[in-house]
Amino acid sequence: MTKSKRLICSSCHYPEKTCICASVQPFNCQTKFDILQHPSEVKAAKNTARICKLCIPELNIWVGESEGDFLPLSESLKKENAKVVLLYPSDESIDISTFISKNSRSSASSFRVLLIDGTWKKAYKIMQLNPWLKELTAIKLEDIKSGYDIRKSPSENALSTLEALAHTLKAIEPEVNTRTLFSAFADMQSHFKLNAHYKNV
Numbered sequence: 001m002t003k004s005k006r007l008i009c010s011s012c013h014y015p016e017k018t019c020i021c022a023s024v025q026p027f028n029c030q031t032k033f034d035i036l037q038h039p040s041e042v043k044a045a046k047n048t049a050r051i052c053k054l055c056i057p058e059l060n061i062w063v064g065e066s067e068g069d070f071l072p073l074s075e076s077l078k079k080e081n082a083k084v085v086l087l088y089p090s091d092e093s094i095d096i097s098t099f100i101s102k103n104s105r106s107s108a109s110s111f112r113v114l115l116i117d118g119t120w121k122k123a124y125k126i127m128q129l130n131p132w133l134k135e136l137t138a139i140k141l142e143d144i145k146s147g148y149d150i151r152k153s154p155s156e157n158a159l160s161t162l163e164a165l166a167h168t169l170k171a172i173e174p175e176v177n178t179r180t181l182f183s184a185f186a187d188m189q190s191h192f193k194l195n196a197h198y199k200n201v
Contacts, residue, residue, distance in 0.1 A: 012054060015045055018191035024054045025180040030108035031172050032082060033059045033165060036070060036126060038118030046192065048148075048162035049117040051184045061117075067130050074132050082112040086136040087168055088127065093140035096171045108173045113139075115168075117161040141167050147182075148189070160185070 009019040033056065035049045042063055053059050062073045077084050083103065087096075103111075114136065116123040127133055141159065144167055148160045159167070162185050166178045 013050060014047075014188065014191075018045070018188060020051065020054075020184050020187045020191070023180075023184045023187040024051070025183075026055055026057055027177070027180055028058070029056060029169055029173055029176050031169055032109075032112040033169075034073060034112065034114045035059065035061045035161065035165075036073070036114060036116045037061050037063050038065060038116075038122040038126060039063055040122065041117050046188070048160045048185065048188075051162050051181065051188065052165050055181050055184060065122075065126055065129060067132070070130060074130075077112075080112060082110050084112045084114065084136055086114045086116075086133055086138045087140070087164055088116060088123070088133075088138050089140040090138055093138040095142055096139045096168060099137070099139045100171060111172055113165075113168055113172075115161055115164055120158070139168075141171075147185075 007016040008014070009016050009021060012019055012021045012024060014020055033052070035052065037049055041047055041049065049061055053061055060073075062070055064070050067074070083106065085099065114133070116126055118126065141164060144159060144163070146159045146163055148163065162181055166181045169176055170178050
C-alpha cells in the first residue's frame with residue numbers, strides 16, 4: 001500500500017498538521033546569524049532551524065557538509081568586519097558570558113554567530129571536513145536545560161538549534177524578546193505530540 005503524500009504548508013513549510021504560522025512573529029536583531037545545516041536536516045519534519053529563519057528573516061541558512069559546500073560563506077567571512085564566532089561545545093570553547101565580558105565595548109551589530117544544525121555526529125563531521133571552522137573563536141552555552149521534549153537527546157543539556165540560537169541572542173542582546181522563538185518552538189512540539197502519525201518522523 002502506497003503511503004499518502006504529506007501535505008506541506010506553503011508558508012512555514014511544516015506538514016499542514018503541524019503548521020506553526022499562527023505563532024510565528026518575525027523580529028529583527030542586530031546580531032548576524034548563519035546556520036550551517038546538514039543536508040539530512042532540510043526535509044526533517046522537526047526542523048528547528050526553519051523556525052529560526054521564519055522568526056529572523058535576515059538569518060542565513062547554508063546547506064552542505066564539505067568545505068566546497070560552504071565556500072560562499074567562508075569567502076564572505078574573509079571580508080567580514082564583525083567578530084565571527086562559532087557556537088560549538090569543545091575543550092577549546094569559551095563560555096559565552098566570558099566572551100561577552102571580554103567584548104563588552106562591542107555593539108551587538110559587530111557580532112556574527114555561526115551554528116551547526118545536525119545531530120552531534122553530523123555536526124562533528126562538518127567540523128572535520130571544514131578546517132576553517134576551527135580557526136574561529138568557539139563559544140559555548142553551559143548549564144542550560146533543553147526543552148526539546150519530542151526529540152531523543154544524549155543529555156538534558158543538548159540544545160536544539162533554535163534553543164542554542166535563542167539563548168545566544170539573549171546573552172548578546174538582553175533587550176531582545178526571544179519569546180517568539182520559544183512560542184513557535186512550543187507550538188511545533190505541541191502539534192507533534194497531538195499528531196502521533198508524525199511522532200517518529
